[in-house]
Amino acid sequence: MRGMRQGMGQVGQGMGLMQPKKFAVPLVFVAIATIIPFIAPSVYLLHVLILAHIFVIYAASWDILTGYTGQLNLGHAMFFGLSAYVVAITNTMLKTPLFLSVLMGVASAFILSVAVGLPCLRLRGPYLAITTFSFSWVLFLLASSAMIWLSGGEEGVRGVKTFIVGTIPNYYLSLVLMLISVYILYRIASSETGLILKAIKEDEDAAMACGIDTTRYKLLAFLMSGTFAGIAGAFYAQYMRIVTVDVVTLELSASAIAFSLVGGIGTIIGPAMGAYILTILFEGFAWLADYRVLIYNLIIVSFVLFLPGGLMSLRDLLRRREEEGGGVGGA
Amino acid sequence: MSRSGEFLEVINLSKHFKGLRAVDDVTFSVGNGEFLGIIGPNGAGKTTLFNLITGFLKPTSGEIHFVGRDITGMKPHERVKLGIARTFQVTKPFKKLTVMENVIIAALIARKQGKIKEDEKNFAAEVLEKVGLLHRKDMAAENLPHGEVKKLEIARALATKPELLLLDEPFSGLTGEEVASLQEVIKSIHEDGITVILIEHVLKACMALSERIIVLNYGKIIADGTPEEVCMDKQVIEAYLGRRGLEFASG
Known part of the structure; x- marks a missing residue:
């Protein structure tokens, strides 16, 4: 027993040493993000960063369901897109106040996540992937042809109201929304709930044998994932002030996977990083945009082959090397 | 029909996979604090029986009662909550x-x-x-x-x-030394008052630990008794060694 207590003490100490480092990176990021409008007051740059913030929320929300819980979702755009459309349509056609439209948008994503989640609870592996893909495909078909009278198709729904006019205010609003969303998702992922979700991903039978109500937790993961994607979609609608069929495309669904693979699946922070980097990269090389699906697929394949843990695994690798180095030095 | 006296009761339990009767009308009970071994040749239905008791499979017919409660329709995690835990043969x-x-x-x-x-x-x-x-x-x-x-x-x-622990072949693939060390662990778990049901192919360990042994063959119970009784049972020897083996064993 004494050995055990000593062991626990060491763990505690180790974590104590980690704390300052742990907060350093996020603090530096927030500091830089806060002063960017002053040091680089380019409307275009800020616009790209606002989009990046939106996609960070979107990617992190995908990660809680697929990265943490292991439920492969190939149609994540459906939550983002439905919310964006509901905001745009209610706000422009029904003339509901924007704040109410946003609530309805997020609520619609929540309801859709229940509707998709419930049948998916009994499905595993490829069946689940096909089902999520099909749901998003149906939504795409509705928006692009069957219900074009409502969605406006390629033309989209125009004239959505915005909370605040101007790029700089929207930049700060998106920054705050992104930080809060990522923080909440990260806290959930690092909590007891996150550990339970991980167990379900590793082995569903073993999780059940541990007494976990896997059905309940999988549904919870669907709800969180869909709702946060809905928040991202609602913000997108009020910022862009136009919602086109782009928000429910296969391309957008694939981007969630590409963002997450680049950053590191199952880490929340990784997908957030991936979304940031890829969004900026694509906007910087605008001529690449037409090849986006192709590039996403190349990224997915090459990361799966060469760096399945994403950028976050590089950090772990460095840390391990540091520790090993320290160990040798100490001896 | 008061069943409250029994700890675990398996009543006319059957599980059919298409034509195969993996578990065929099995009835037995386990007392609180008992150590029960379940043995039988490959494919005798031992793991299927475990899956039925722990809720990972639904029976074709029959009932399972735990501390006086009918748990036949309960999900695995609900049974864990009641105090039934398991390990997996394939870890x-x-x-x-x-x-x-x-x-x-x-x-x-x-x-x-x-x-x-x-x-x-x-x-x-x-x-x-x-x-x-x-x-x-x-x-x-x-x-x-x-x-x-x-x-x-x-x-x-x-x-x-748990109050009831079901161990599915915990000794398989272990070295002699590991078997001995794990045997001690399982013994001490039982001594802590946990009821244990053990499926095992390593007969020596199973015989040493169990107070009572049930032998399954083709989904049916063919023997139920102390390790000594079961070892002497003609049907059991036949199931393991075949008819010739029985002739050989009886000289």
Whole structure:
């Protein structure tokens, strides 16, 4: 027993040493993000960063369901897109106040996540992937042809109201929304709930044998994932002030996977990083945009082959090397 | 029909897969604190029986009662809550998680259900100490040697704070030394008052631990008695060695 207590003490100490480092990176990021409008007051740059913030929320929300819980979702755009459309349509056609439209948008994503989640609870592996893909495909078909009278198709729904006019205010609003969303998702992922979700991903039978109500937790993961994607979609609608069929495309669904693979699946922070980097990269090389699906697929394949843990695994690798180095030095 | 006296009761339980009767009209009961061994040739229906008792499979017909309650329709996690825990024949560790985290997950649920009052980390450490894995607590489960994965399975089941523990071939693939050490662990678990049902191919260990043994063949119980009685049973010898073996055994 004494050995055990000593062991626990060491763990505690180790974590104590980690704390300052742990907060350093996020603090530096927030500091830089806060002063960017002053040091680089380019409307275009800020616009790209606002989009990046939106996609960070979107990617992190995908990660809680697929990265943490292991439920492969190939149609994540459906939550983002439905919310964006509901905001745009209610706000422009029904003339509901924007704040109410946003609530309805997020609520619609929540309801859709229940509707998709419930049948998916009994499905595993490829069946689940096909089902999520099909749901998003149906939504795409509705928006692009069957219900074009409502969605406006390629033309989209125009004239959505915005909370605040101007790029700089929207930049700060998106920054705050992104930080809060990522923080909440990260806290959930690092909590007891996150550990339970991980167990379900590793082995569903073993999780059940541990007494976990896997059905309940999988549904919870669907709800969180869909709702946060809905928040991202609602913000997108009020910022862009136009919602086109782009928000429910296969391309957008694939981007969630590409963002997450680049950053590191199952880490929340990784997908957030991936979304940031890829969004900026694509906007910087605008001529690449037409090849986006192709590039996403190349990224997915090459990361799966060469760096399945994403950028976050590089950090772990460095840390391990540091520790090993320290160990040798100490001896 | 008062059944409240019995701890676990399996009543006319059957499970058919298409034409195959994996478990065929099986009836037996287990008393509180008993150590029951279940043996039988490959394909005798032992693991299917475990899956039925723990809720991983639904029976074709029959009932299962636990401490006087009909649990036949309950889901696996509900049975865990009542105090039924299991290990898997093909081990199922949470590979990417540490040994400690593997056990903490089960302990966490036990704490939420009010079965343990203490912090789940302390409880998990106690359980790891019990099975002799505490020195591995920070290792990823996927890096454990096979013998210790078997112990981890048991630790995880123990962390659910069970009253009834079902062990599915815990000795398979272990070296002689590992068998001896695990045998001690299982013995001490039983001595703590936990009822144990053990499926085993390593007959020596099973015979040494069990107070009573049930022999399954083609989904049916062909013998039920003390290890000595079962060993002498003609049907059992025939099931294991065939008719010739029986002739040979009886000289």
